[in-house]
Amino acid sequence: MHTTLLSFCAGDHGPWRVVGQTTFIGAPLPAASFLTVDEAGKDPGSLWTLKGFASNLRYTTAEERTRLNARQAPLGRPGATHAALIPIRKSERWWALAQDERRAIYERSGHLAIGSRHLPAISRKLIHCRDIGEPFDFLTWFDFTPDNAPQFNDLVAALRETEEWSYVDREVDIRLQWTGDRGASH
Amino acid sequence: MHTTLLSFCAGDHGPWRVVGQTTFIGAPLPAASFLTVDEAGKDPGSLWTLKGFASNLRYTTAEERTRLNARQAPLGRPGATHAALIPIRKSERWWALAQDERRAIYERSGHLAIGSRHLPAISRKLIHCRDIGEPFDFLTWFDFTPDNAPQFNDLVAALRETEEWSYVDREVDIRLQWTGDRGASH
Numbered sequence: 001m002h003t004t005l006l007s008f009c010a011g012d013h014g015p016w017r018v019v020g021q022t023t024f025i026g027a028p029l030p031a032a033s034f035l036t037v038d039e040a041g042k043d044p045g046s047l048w049t050l051k052g053f054a055s056n057l058r059y060t061t062a063e064e065r066t067r068l069n070a071r072q073a074p075l076g077r078p079g080a081t082h083a084a085l086i087p088i089r090k091s092e093r094w095w096a097l098a099q100d101e102r103r104a105i106y107e108r109s110g111h112l113a114i115g116s117r118h119l120p121a122i123s124r125k126l127i128h129c130r131d132i133g134e135p136f137d138f139l140t141w142f143d144f145t146p147d148n149a150p151q152f153n154d155l156v157a158a159l160r161e162t163e164e165w166s167y168v169d170r171e172v173d174i175r176l177q178w179t180g181d182r183g184a185s186h
Numbered sequence: 187m188h189t190t191l192l193s194f195c196a197g198d199h200g201p202w203r204v205v206g207q208t209t210f211i212g213a214p215l216p217a218a219s220f221l222t223v224d225e226a227g228k229d230p231g232s233l234w235t236l237k238g239f240a241s242n243l244r245y246t247t248a249e250e251r252t253r254l255n256a257r258q259a260p261l262g263r264p265g266a267t268h269a270a271l272i273p274i275r276k277s278e279r280w281w282a283l284a285q286d287e288r289r290a291i292y293e294r295s296g297h298l299a300i301g302s303r304h305l306p307a308i309s310r311k312l313i314h315c316r317d318i319g320e321p322f323d324f325l326t327w328f329d330f331t332p333d334n335a336p337q338f339n340d341l342v343a344a345l346r347e348t349e350e351w352s353y354v355d356r357e358v359d360i361r362l363q364w365t366g367d368r369g370a371s372h
Contacts, residue, residue, distance in 0.1 A: 005319075053317050058244070061286040100247040103285075131239050132318060133191075 005053055006127055008085055008139060009036045011046040016083060016176040026170025035176055050087055052129030052139050059106050073120035080143040081178040087136035094167035109162035118155045121148040136170065191239055192313055194271055194325060195222045197232040202269060202362040212356025221362055236273055238315030238325050245292050259306035266329040267364040272357065273322035280353035295348035304341045307334040322356065
C-alpha cells in the first residue's frame with residue numbers, strides 16, 4: 001500500500017499565503033487566504049480541501065525521464081518562496097481517447113519541451129485525483145524563487161496555448177508565498 | 187466527479203457462491219464462501235472487502251480498442267453464471283518503469299492477443315485500486331457460461347506464462363457461481 005494522499009487545504013491560516021487566485025476556465029474555487037499542504041486529512045475549519053496522490057508515469061518514456069531527471073530540481077529548495085497550485089480538469093472527450101491518442105496530443109503540444117525549457121528554475125509535482133471522485137483531475141504544484149516568477153508565467157502561458165489545453169475544462173491558478181521557514185514545506 | 191467505487195465483499199451470504207480460491211503468488215486472502223459485487227460500501231459483517239474504480243485506458247490504442255469493441259460481449263449475459271475475481275498486485279519494479287517500457291512488455295507478452303482469442307466467450311472488467319491504498323493493484327472480473335470454463339482456464343494459464351506476469355507479486359484466483367437470477371448482477 002504505497003499511497004499517501006496529499007491534501008491542499010485552504011483556510012484562514014497556513015504557511016502559504018495566497019497572493020493571487022485566477023479562474024481560467026470553469027467554476028471558480030472560493031477565494032482562499034492561506035494554504036496548507038500536508039499528508040493529513042481535511043482541517044475541519046478549512047474553506048476547501050483538494051486531495052490526490054502521486055502515481056506512476058502515464059505518458060513519459062524512459063528516455064524522456066532520463067533527460068528530465070538530469071535537469072530538474074527538487075521542490076522546497078532554499079529561496080523557493082513562491083509557489084503555484086493549479087488544479088486542472090480535462091473534458092470527458094479527453095478521457096474517452098485511447099492511450100496513443102492522448103500521448104499524440106501531449107507530444108504535438110510539446111508539453112514536455114515547454115516544461116523542460118524552464119528546468120531547473122521551476123520545480124513541479126503532479127498529483128492525480130480524477131479516480132477518487134475529486135472535482136479536478138490533477139493538482140499541479142510548482143515552486144520557484146521570486147526572480148523566476150516571470151519564467152513561470154511564460155511556462156503556464158505557453159501550455160495554455162497548446163492543443164492539449166483545448167481539453168481543459170476547469171482550471172484555477174492560485175499563487176502563493178511562503179510565510180515561514182522554507183525548510184518545513186513540501 | 188465520474189468515479190463510482192465498486193466493492194467486492196466476501197462474507198457468509200451473497201449472490202455469488204465461491205467454488206474455488208487459489209493463491210498463485212503472495213499472501214492469500216481469507217477463504218470466502220460468498221461474494222457480493224456492488225457500488226455500496228463495506229458490509230459490516232463481511233470477511234473482507236476489496237474496492238476500486240474503472241478508469242481511462244492505460245495501454246490500449248484506438249485501433250486496438252476498435253478491434254476489441256467489435257468482438258467483446260458485455261458482462262451479465264443470460265447464462266453467464268460462472269465468474270472469476272482475480273485480484274492482482276504488480277511489483278515496485280513494474281511501477282518504476284516508464285510508460286513505454288510497460289507498454290513494450292504488455293505488447294511482447296501478447297496480453298491483448300491472448301485475451302482476444304477468448305472473445306466473445308469471456309467478458310471482463312478491469313478495476314483499478316493501486317492508487318487508493320488497497321492491498322492489490324487491480325481487481326479483474328470475468329464472467330462466462332459454464333461450457334466456457336475450460337476456455338477461461340486456458341486464458342489465465344496463458345497470461346501466467348508471459349513476461350508481464352513475472353512482475354505480478356500477488357495473485358489470488360477466486361471462482362464463483364451465480365446462485366440467483368443472473369439479471370440482477372454485474
